[in-house]
Amino acid sequence: xxxxxxxxxxxxxxxxxxxxxxxxxxxxxxxxxxxxxxxxxxxxxxxxxxxxxxxxxxxxxxxxxxxxxxxxxxxxxxxxxxxxxxxxxxxxxxxxxxxxxxxxxxxxxxxxxxxxxxxxxxxxxxxxxxxxxxxxxxxxxxxxxxxxxxxxxxxxxxxxxxxxxxxxxxxxxxxxxxxxxxxxxxxxxxxxxxxxxxxxxxxxxxxxxxxxxxxxxxxxxxxxxxxxxxxxxxxxxxxxxxxxxxxxxxxxxxxxxxxxxxxxxxxxxxxxxxxxxxxxxxxxxxxxxxxxxxxxxxxxxxxxxxxxxxxxxxxxxxxxxxxxxxxxxxxxxxxxxxxxxxxxxxxxxxxxxxxxxxxxxxxxxxxxxxxxxxxxxxxxxxxxxxxxxxxxxxxxxxxxxxxxxxxxxxxxxxxxxxxxxxxxxxxxxxxxxxxxxxxxxxxxxxxxxxxxxxxxxx
Numbered sequence: 273x274x275x276x277x278x279x280x281x282x283x284x285x286x287x288x289x290x291x292x293x294x295x296x297x298x299x300x301x302x303x304x305x306x307x308x309x310x311x312x313x314x315x316x317x318x319x320x321x322x323x324x325x326x327x328x329x330x331x332x333x334x335x336x337x338x339x340x341x342x343x344x345x346x347x348x349x350x351x352x353x354x355x356x357x358x359x360x361x362x363x364x365x366x367x368x369x370x371x372x373x374x375x376x377x378x379x380x381x382x383x384x385x386x387x388x389x390x391x392x393x394x395x396x397x398x399x400x401x402x403x404x405x406x407x408x409x410x411x412x413x414x415x416x417x418x419x420x421x422x423x424x425x426x427x428x429x430x431x432x433x434x435x436x437x438x439x440x441x442x443x444x445x446x447x448x449x450x451x452x453x454x455x456x457x458x459x460x461x462x463x464x465x466x467x468x469x470x471x472x473x474x475x476x477x478x479x480x481x482x483x484x485x486x487x488x489x490x491x492x493x494x495x496x497x498x499x500x501x502x503x504x505x506x507x508x509x510x511x512x513x514x515x516x517x518x519x520x521x522x523x524x525x526x527x528x529x530x531x532x533x534x535x536x537x538x539x540x541x542x543x544x545x546x547x548x549x550x551x552x553x554x555x556x557x558x559x560x561x562x563x564x565x566x567x568x569x570x571x572x573x574x575x576x577x578x579x580x581x582x583x584x585x586x587x588x589x590x591x592x593x594x595x596x597x598x599x600x601x602x603x604x605x606x607x608x609x610x611x612x613x614x615x616x617x618x619x620x621x622x623x624x625x626x627x628x629x630x631x632x633x634x635x636x637x638x639x640x641x642x643x644x645x646x647x648x649x650x651x652x653x654x655x656x657x658x659x660x661x662x663x664x665x666x667x668x669x670x671x672x673x674x675x676x677x678x679x680x681x682x683x684x685x686x687x688x689x690x691x692x693x694x695x696x697x698x699x700x701x702x703x704x705x706x707x708x709x710x711x712x713x714x715x716x717x718x719x720x721x722x723x724x725x726x727x728x729x730x
Contacts, residue, residue: 280638282678283568348412355396357396359397361399366428367401367426368395368430369429370395372402373403373406373437374437384436388435391434394528394710398709398710404420405447410451426455426456429455429457431447431459432458432461432716436461441482442486457492460493462494464504464641466641469508470639490517493521493721494520494522495715496522498663500663502524506730523721526667526703527644528704528705528706528707537620539624542622553586554586554690555586555634555654557623557648558589560589560590560592560595561592562593562594563640565659567598570602575680575681576688577607584612585612586626589615590617624652630654632654634657635659636658637659638661638678643658650668655673657673657675657683658672660674674686
């Protein structure tokens, strides 16, 4: 019998091979018309002028990766206006500063950014202070009505890095050092280790490696989003012997299952049409990327449709990386628009509508840090059919239907069983974001990390 590791390797090999085939045939080379060459020359000169002009007026951040301080300050003020909080800020030495740097200029709040936003909003209700990191300082609005200023760090203050900002490790490292020198401390939330564990199917691997070594391992404590991730970190550090800050503590805290955003929004017409239709539908929620196992789920639904089953498969998630073959398969599928749907720009109102009316969640991932959709589905009373991986067992226990990793035939069997049975809400323990953040802050404040010092576990 093949091991789980063998099945993982087989799946990754299939994904890489499919992507290679997708790009193996180059488009035919065409002779460039002289007019086209002139257009390109003028376009390049226009771009160069734009770059020069924007730098001169302090807008170089629009294209060169830097960000003007005025832009950060305005962005934080806008964020605070959109998310007002009346909670009193604790006295210096007892403050929690929540890094929102990545959130401030992110238009698409999904995945990690969505978690970071929920943590920040819940922390703000308990006196947490959002900050952005710039020029070696954490900047905050500590006095109402005044623009952000550099925080004067007091011994005991804590900086929580919740956004996994890989892009500027030097900026973050400088702030970590500033907190350390002033007697403060830094806690990093670790979502997963996939770029280190599954390099072949991840993006921005080198950025992650630098961030992991310079930020995560330089923190005073690391809080993983599940015990499964904490265990993976221990195993990785035991094998690779990477240097880390002496005394680094390790714990975990699960995620909340409710939404704070989009409460007043209305679902889209497409979401309403799907949810109000007579055909029962199964729901998949996550970015399209190889780790999520959408190809496995599609294989299972193809089997069901060939056998005459009447059910729909609704995918909610933006396009990610290494999914050219999967994207083409979805968009060219004979059931696309009939019983196969892909909502790549769904809002929280759409998710509420679909979670509430689906027959079951289908989560075919080969690996997850937590699996937020599983908790969200449980919050809405939606049963789940999931791959048998440790973190899903940690979250759902015996309250989900499991299929063997990568086994589309077993998934098809679970789908048929679900169609034949009445929809029953799962008995999965769930917490709100408020509760999850209260637990997180209490752990940090009391230094009550479940695994204690990392060095004692290696």
